[in-house]
Amino acid sequence: MLPADCSRRLVAELRDALDACAERQRQLERSLRVSRRLLRTWEPETPAAEPAPGPETNEEVPPPACTPSRQELKELELLTQALEKAVRVRKSMSKAGERHKALSLKSGDAATSASTASAPSRASSQAGSQASETKPPRGAHQTTVPARGLPEGRLPSVGDRTRMARGARATKPGPGLRDQQITASAAPQAPEAFTLKEKGILLKLPMAYRKAASQNSRLWAQFSSTQTSDSRDAATTAKTQFLQKMKMTSGWPGSGLSAAEVEAEVGLLRKACSLLRWRMEEELSADPADWMQEYHCLLTLEGLQAITGRCLHRVQELRAAVAGQQLKPWPEGRCPRASMPCEGRTDSSWSPQLLLYSSTKELQTLAALRLRVAMLEQQIHLEKVLMAELFPLVSTRDPQGPSWLVLCRAVHSLLCEGGERFLTILRDEPAD
Amino acid sequence: MGRRRLRGHRGDAVGALPEAIAALSQTLPAGPSPEIFRRAKFDRPEAAPALWQLLFRVLSPLPADGASASPASPTSPALEAQVHLVKSALRSQGYPRRALAQLPEDGSQGSRELLLALAWLLARGPLLEQLLAQTRVRLGDEIPLCECEALASAGPLPPRQEADGPVDIRHLQWLMGKLRFQWRNLITSQQEQCALLGKIHSYTRGCHSDRSLGHLSVAETELFRDPEGGRQLLQRLESENARLEAALVWWRQELVFWKWMAGGWGPEWTAVQRASQEAVGRELATLQRAWEQGEALAQTHGPRRLVKRDAGASGGPGLRAAELIGVLRSRETCLEAVLGRLQTRCWQELTRLAGARPGLLWILPPGR
Numbered sequence: 062m063l064p065a066d067c068s069r070r071l072v073a074e075l076r077d078a079l080d081a082c083a084e085r086q087r088q089l090e091r092s093l094r095v096s097r098r099l100l101r102t103w104e105p106e107t108p109a110a111e112p113a114p115g116p117e118t119n120e121e122v123p124p125p126a127c128t129p130s131r132q133e134l135k136e137l138e139l140l141t142q143a144l145e146k147a148v149r150v151r152k153s154m155s156k157a158g159e160r161h162k163a164l165s166l167k168s169g170d171a172a173t174s175a176s177t178a179s180a181p182s183r184a185s186s187q188a189g190s191q192a193s194e195t196k197p198p199r200g201a202h203q204t205t206v207p208a209r210g211l212p213e214g215r216l217p218s219v220g221d222r223t224r225m226a227r228g229a230r231a232t233k234p235g236p237g238l239r240d241q242q243i244t245a246s247a248a249p250q251a252p253e254a255f256t257l258k259e260k261g262i263l264l265k266l267p268m269a270y271r272k273a274a275s276q277n278s279r280l281w282a283q284f285s286s287t288q289t290s291d292s293r294d295a296a297t298t299a300k301t302q303f304l305q306k307m308k309m310t311s312g313w314p315g316s317g318l319s320a321a322e323v324e325a326e327v328g329l330l331r332k333a334c335s336l337l338r339w340r341m342e343e344e345l346s347a348d349p350a351d352w353m354q355e356y357h358c359l360l361t362l363e364g365l366q367a368i369t370g371r372c373l374h375r376v377q378e379l380r381a382a383v384a385g386q387q388l389k390p391w392p393e394g395r396c397p398r399a400s401m402p403c404e405g406r407t408d409s410s411w412s413p414q415l416l417l418y419s420s421t422k423e424l425q426t427l428a429a430l431r432l433r434v435a436m437l438e439q440q441i442h443l444e445k446v447l448m449a450e451l452f453p454l455v456s457t458r459d460p461q462g463p464s465w466l467v468l469c470r471a472v473h474s475l476l477c478e479g480g481e482r483f484l485t486i487l488r489d490e491p492a493d
Numbered sequence: 494m495g496r497r498r499l500r501g502h503r504g505d506a507v508g509a510l511p512e513a514i515a516a517l518s519q520t521l522p523a524g525p526s527p528e529i530f531r532r533a534k535f536d537r538p539e540a541a542p543a544l545w546q547l548l549f550r551v552l553s554p555l556p557a558d559g560a561s562a563s564p565a566s567p568t569s570p571a572l573e574a575q576v577h578l579v580k581s582a583l584r585s586q587g588y589p590r591r592a593l594a595q596l597p598e599d600g601s602q603g604s605r606e607l608l609l610a611l612a613w614l615l616a617r618g619p620l621l622e623q624l625l626a627q628t629r630v631r632l633g634d635e636i637p638l639c640e641c642e643a644l645a646s647a648g649p650l651p652p653r654q655e656a657d658g659p660v661d662i663r664h665l666q667w668l669m670g671k672l673r674f675q676w677r678n679l680i681t682s683q684q685e686q687c688a689l690l691g692k693i694h695s696y697t698r699g700c701h702s703d704r705s706l707g708h709l710s711v712a713e714t715e716l717f718r719d720p721e722g723g724r725q726l727l728q729r730l731e732s733e734n735a736r737l738e739a740a741l742v743w744w745r746q747e748l749v750f751w752k753w754m755a756g757g758w759g760p761e762w763t764a765v766q767r768a769s770q771e772a773v774g775r776e777l778a779t780l781q782r783a784w785e786q787g788e789a790l791a792q793t794h795g796p797r798r799l800v801k802r803d804a805g806a807s808g809g810p811g812l813r814a815a816e817l818i819g820v821l822r823s824r825e826t827c828l829e830a831v832l833g834r835l836q837t838r839c840w841q842e843l844t845r846l847a848g849a850r851p852g853l854l855w856i857l858p859p860g861r
Contacts, residue, residue: 068660075668082675085637089682095711096689098718105717257714261696264709264717271702273730274632280737284622293744299751300616306755307613311589321587339827415705415811416638416797419804421691423814428636428683430821436676437828443669444835452842460849469847471662476839480669482858489854 067450074446078439102256105264323379333372341365440479447475510753513746519739520621522628523550529604534753536605542572544607545600549575551614551624552582572600583610612754621740630729633710633798634690636683638817694801705809706800 063071344362349355418424451472458465466486474483511527518524525543532540570578576598583593593610596603614620690711697709716723797812847855 062659062661063665065657065659068658071665072660072668075665075672078672079668079675082672082679086675086679086682089679089686092711093682093686093689095715096686096693099693099711099714100689103718106720257693257696261693261709261714262699264697264700264714266700266702266709266713267716267723270713270716270723270727270730273727273734275703276734277630277632277730277737280734280741283741284737296744296748296751299748299755303612303616303751303754307609308589311591321585335827335831339823339830342830414797415800416635416814416817417800417802417809417811418814419802421688423818424636424691424799424801425684425687427814427818427821428687429680430818430825431636431638432676432680432683434821434824434828437825437832441828441832441835444832444839447665448835448839455843455846460846465850466853468662469843471666473840473843475662475666475669477836477843478858479836480666480673482860484858485856487854487856489852 063454067454071447071450074443078443081439100257104255105260323383326375326379330372330376333368337365337369337372444476451476509746509749513743513750516739516742516746517750520625520736520743521547521551522624523547530608533604533608536603538602538604540604541602541607542600544604544611545572545575545579548579548583548607548610551611551620552579573598576600586614588613609754616751621743625733625736625740628733630726630733631796632712632730633706633800634694634712635796635799636687638797690799691801694799698801706798708801710798 062068341362344358344365347354347358349358418427455465455468455472458468470484470486474480514527514530518527518530523546525540525547529540529543533544576596580594580596588610590606590609592606593603596606693711693714694708697714698707700709701707701713712726716726800811847853
């Protein structure tokens with residue numbers, strides 16, 4: 062067993078890491094829900110402010126108005142009847158394994174099967190359940206046309222969710238239940254199921270949104286351009302003077318660097334250290350082909366040495382400052398992250414920048430790498446914490462005692478194998 | 494003396510100061526009226542609560558979108574709690590004045606000191622830009638690229654019940670295993686999300702009015718599926734535009750504000766005015782160096798909108814995924830080297846300690 066205070070610290074660190082991971086997972090799941098929903102069948106409705114849709118809109122896409130006019134209702138009813146007939150004809154012709162479009166209800170969240178093999182069997186089983194469906198679709202959004210009084214179909218979709226999870230694609234609605242539904246209804250409905258895959262390119266952003274969005278990006282772009290005018294320089298000088306005054310009138314004895322400033326600088330120096338070391342190793346492992354490359358290599362190494370010297374000097378200065386002054390202590394618990402960690406962004410543009418990718422595979426590689434880097438950073442942090450806590454234990458415990466070997470084995474696994482593998486310890490006794 | 498300054502410095506338009514302060518107030522979240530600022534300069538007590546609340550809002554981290562997500566944290570804590578948090582946040586950021594720490598906890602006094610604190614935050618760095626970026630309406634799809642996003646949205650950490658007693662080291666091993674498993678899950682979910690995004694981007698190609706983007710994002714496609722949500726998005730966009738315009742007005746006028754802040758505080762200031770002139774140059778140089786050192790990593794910071802574009806298409810602004818993949822690969826290699834070095838050091842140390850028990854064979858696991 063580990064001592065209480067050590068246990069507390071280590072468990073806290075590991076739980077922090079787990080919480081951070083869980084938070085990322087939560088956010089991902091939120092996004093996944095939204096994306097999956099968009100790739101199923103749903104009905105596009107442009108927001109009310111939009112005038113009649115432009116010429117590129119396919120007439121199969123339902124009209125944007127929330128309450129269809131009488132004329133439209135009539136037309137759609139005629140269309141519905143014609144399509145019923147078409148479906149009946151088509152059904153008699155379809156074989157197993159053939160996908161076919163069906164008339165759709167307000168589908169909302171109704172999940173549909175991606176596998177076509179089971180479609181015919183579902184059709185027959187659905188026929189009997191027509192009368193019994195009363196449940197509304199899961200999480201149906203309330204905003205679409207209330208005039209559509211159709212009872213909602215709820216296809217058996219629980220098992221389908223796992224299939225969706227493995228590789229969601231645009232889905233076709235299951236045919237059977239809906240066919241039955243159509244004959245019973247008199248209310249208007251969309252003539253064709255809308256899926257992003259087929260009709261996505263027909264969508265046109267509403268004017269109000271377009272205006273607001275372009276104004277938004279224009280305004281953000283102005284942020285960087287206002288940074289460099291003359292009046293800004295005067296303001297910068299005034300600000301610096303103000304800061305200086307604040308420092309002089311602090312009321313603290315021996316005012317100097319604050320704990321936050323030291324911490325920030327130490328962070329930068331740490332980054333500098335790993336970058337410098339990595340660059341140095343690159344240079345040392347490179348194989349210069351000619352004298353010019355070798356000279357370049359030498360110059361780089363000398364430059365790195367000079368920078369390192371300066372950094373070391375700064376570290377010594379900071380150390381002296383910390384030792385010599387009475388620094389304000391950190392507040393208890395975690396400090397609120399009021400200072401944004403992204404310090405390097407001050408002179409880059411604040412407007413949302415683009416990240417261009419050319420294929421899904423590329424995007425996946427990028428995202429996976431990003432997670433891997435984050436995971437490695439976390440692992441390194443945990444490694445250092447574990448080292449600091451566990452090595453003293455191994456040193457101070459009696460090697461001849463019963464639990465020492467157990468401890469060593471566990472420490473080896475945690476510190477040298479990332480907790481993944483264990484070593485075996487054998488007593489080396491001479492053969493008798 | 495303060496009264497004279499209020500009417501505008503010689504040469505500036507009368508009313509420039511109230512305009513500047515009004516613009517500042519509109520840009521800030523929970524910004525109080527210009528009248529509060531004026532009263533604060535005179536240290537009027539009635540101005541104190543509003544300024545405490547403003548500082549609290551500015552200094553506390555934002556919860557992740559879905560602010561009502563965690564039931565544990567109240568939407569807005571009591572004034573005393575706000576006072577306490579503001580004090581500790583400012584202290585940890587290095588606020589130089591002791592007077593703030595000595596203000597009463599009930600938030601009834603100290604408006605002048607709070608005004609100074611706000612000005613100090615404004616002077617130190619790009620506070621407004623950061624606040625606006627924090628709450629920026631995201632129209633595009635993003636994958637989290639830098640740690641800062643994850644940290645900033647972590648929100649106030651809930652109080653945790655710690656295990657009080659000693660734990661078995663196997664509990665730690667179990668936690669590590671759980672962590673590894675969670676990471677694997679995360680990667681799988683992330684891969685799926687990328688696949689879905691790729692599809693949505695492909696299917697909506699050519700729809701966007703902005704040619705440089707080309708296709709719709711998830712949020713934009715949602716406009717069609719959920720018009721009510723779309724209306725809310727539009728509202729948020731428009732109010733953000735208003736704030737951005739106010740920010741631009743503030744930057745045009747802010748010199749007036751700094752001149753106002755510079756004057757009329759009393760004798761303790763005039764004495765040090767001359768001394769501060771010399772330090773200005775030094776101060777600027779130090780600041781610059783600090784930013785420069787952060788430059789190298791600026792590329793991977795900040796959110797970026799994902800845009801799917803054929804590999805053949807050339808030109809245009811924006812970071813190419815292939816480039817970023819290269820940067821991340823080198824970072825990955827670097828980190829793997831660091832971790833490997835640490836593990837080797839551990840192994841060497843353990844070997845040394847194992848010398849205390851001779852007569853044992855330590856058989857390493859395969860695959861090392």
